[in-house]
Amino acid sequence: MIGLVQRVRQARVEVAGQTIGEIGQGLLLLVCAEPGDSEAQAEKLIAKLLKLRIFSDAAGKMNLSLQDAQGGLLIVSQFTLAADTSAGNRPSFTGAAGAEQGRRLYEHCLAVARRLHKQVECGEFGADMQVSLTNDGPVTIPLRIQ
Helix, strand or coil: CEEEEEEEEEEEEEECCEEEEEECCEEEEEEECCCCCCHHHHHHHHHHHHHCCCEECCCCCEEECHHHHCCEEEEEECHHHHCECCCCCCCECCCCCCHHHHHHHHHHHHHHHHHHCCCEEECCCCCCEEEEEEEEEEEEEEEECC
16 A cells, blocks of 8 residues: 655645535545555554654654644545556556555454544545645655555
8 A cells, every 4th residue: 555644734635615524633545445455454554644743742752652742633535646657658557556446445444543543634535635735844755555
């Protein structure tokens, strides 16, 4: 699974002009399933994300996790994270899981996150979404779970 984590001051996702998920301080996770990915990888991704020490402590060091900082988590599916740009100018997305597997693993990520963290918001799988955020830092970290 591929994840792209952004530490945010705020983030929001809209579909058809309606806000469907919104957080204040916390993390935005863009997530993409790849062929062969499993529920176990989705669980590892969420566990890693919740323990990443990327929030500042009292001394200004990145030493606190999302759970320590009591921030929100916004999870948005994004198959384009699997883009292959090695040939030509048009990306290939064959590295992304098919829609059925992608939806299943995205929903599993959400279920695991909601079980482990109290404030979890989400996008809508397969929808045309508009995501807005204020990246804090900026801090952006790629995650790949094998």
